[in-house]
Amino acid sequence: MKHIAIHVGKNGFHPNWRAYCLKNNIPFKNVDCYADNIIDQLADCDALMWHHSQNNPKDLLIAKQLLFALEHSGKVVFPDFNTNWHFDDKVAQKYLLELVQCPIPQNHVFYEKDAAIRWAKTASYPTVFKLRGGAGSFNVKLIKSFADAKSIIHKAFGRGFSNYDGFTAFKETFGHWQKGKSSKMDVLKAFLRLFIPPEFAKVAGREIGYVYFQEFIPNNDSDIRVIVIGNKAFAIKRNVRENDFRASGSGNIEYSKKYFDDKTIKTAFDIAAKLKTQCVAFDFVYKDDKPLVIEISYGYTHAAYAPCEGYWDSALNWFPGSFDSCEWMVDVVVNDIKRKKY
Ligand SMILES: Nc1ncnc2c1ncn2[C@@H]1O[C@H](COP(=O)(O)OP(=O)(O)O)[C@@H](O)[C@H]1O
Ligand SMILES: [Mg+2]
Structure with missing residues (x-):
């Protein structure tokens, strides 16, 4: 076996991957997937492992594309195409999960404002609104009435949504600080983020031109x-x-x-x-x-x-x-x- 290439990111699984390879004499080498010569770096490798993240602007730009290119050319990658193509895309997941008959809540996605409004008039409330991307519940909201749904739909087909909801993030960090779970510095950073959005949100661009609702499943604590x-x-x-x-x-x-x-x-x-x-x-x-x-x-x-x-x-x-x-x-x-x- 040739080497397993491991991308060394700021956070993630890679220290554990390396330690396991060392312990078990599995040949590996560290690589930098952002480097101009990444394909040369991978020449003596059978595989690439990269724990890429939805919050890393550089990963957003190129992680999936590089991994899929390698897989397409015959190398083994982690995460591979089946594991990865729908990552951080709840709308993509909706189609996939329906196709494999996975039990999911009823859901509706619209790419036309009129169709969304027509549906919202007859929908039952509350319902759940989600952006296709995001983690930690940040981009998930309960919509309590037709009026709320209408204003979400107007925004979705108007100026759209940022991938980073600074106000919710600030409220959450402040709440954590009150419970002793985050520092004053975290609160200050979250405050500044109200005015300067993180880089990943700029790279991801605005969520615009679609709207996704999911049946609200009550009584889950x-x-x-x-x-x-x-x-x-x-x-x-x-x-x-x-x-x-x-x-x-x-x-x-x-x-x-x-x-x-x-x-x-x-x-x-x-x-x-x-x-x-x-x-x-x-x-x-x-x-x-x-x-x-x-x-x-x-x-x-x-x-x-x-x-x-x-x-x-x-x-x-x-x-x-x-x-x-x-x-x-x-x-x-x-x-x-x-x-x-x-
Ligand atoms: N359709 C739903 N009905 C009830 N609760 C939901 C529903 N969708 C999401 N939730 C709740 O909201 C949380 C965040 O939703 P999720 O879709 O997993 O987004 P995230 O990517 O932010 O984790 C979940 O952990 C769950 O508790
Ligand atoms: Mg989740």
Whole structure:
């Protein structure tokens, strides 16, 4: 086997990937995917692993394109096309999940203002409005009436939305500071961000010309996130914020196995198999006890999962104890290389 190339980013999975390669004598080399000579750097590599992020402006510009170009030319990549093409795009995910008959909330996307208004007149409220991109619940809102929906639709087909909602971010950081969970400096930075949006929001441009609504699934005081990597899965429960319906980004996480039923874990394995992904996180909410997927994503903040009590295999056997899910990603890549070669 030639090297596995690992892009060294500011944050992400790569320190764990490197440590695992070192421990197991898996040949690897660090590369800089932004460098002009990246293709030369990859000449002695069978694979590239890159934990790219929706909040990194340079990643937004080129991560998917470079990864797909490499995969197209025959190299193994992580995340690969099936894992990655819909990353940070909830509208793309809607089409994919419907096509593979994954249980999801009813939803509506419009590319014409008139059609959106016609639908909004007959819709039932509350309903959920989402931008196609974003994380931590920032771009997810509850719409309580036709009047609110109408003004969202006007904005969507007017000046559009920024990818970064500075006001919500400031409120959230301020709330965290009050609870001792963030520093004065974080509050100051969030305040300045009200006037100077982050670079990624400038690169991503405005969200404009479409509007996406999702059926509101009531009575969920949390969401359940299940991550499937190869034939292993692990899960967390995220409680919603106070007086809010949104869990993602609340920072209020539970890890005990008792919160995760076999039905949800099995659903996650079944859909991951249909999607043929290397790594996928499912966010579930429940409608009459039925798990519905509201979002999929290959990336996550690894540290937040360290307290997980164990993991399942695809036969739903439980393996108690700590584990490093980043290592499983390297295993997936090594297997993909072997499959391609022999
Ligand atoms: N259709 C829905 N019904 C009820 N709650 C929802 C719905 N969609 C999202 N949520 C809540 O909002 C949170 C954020 O939504 P999500 O689509 O996962 O966006 P993000 O990418 O910001 O995580 C979820 O964690 C969940 O608690
Ligand atoms: Mg989510």
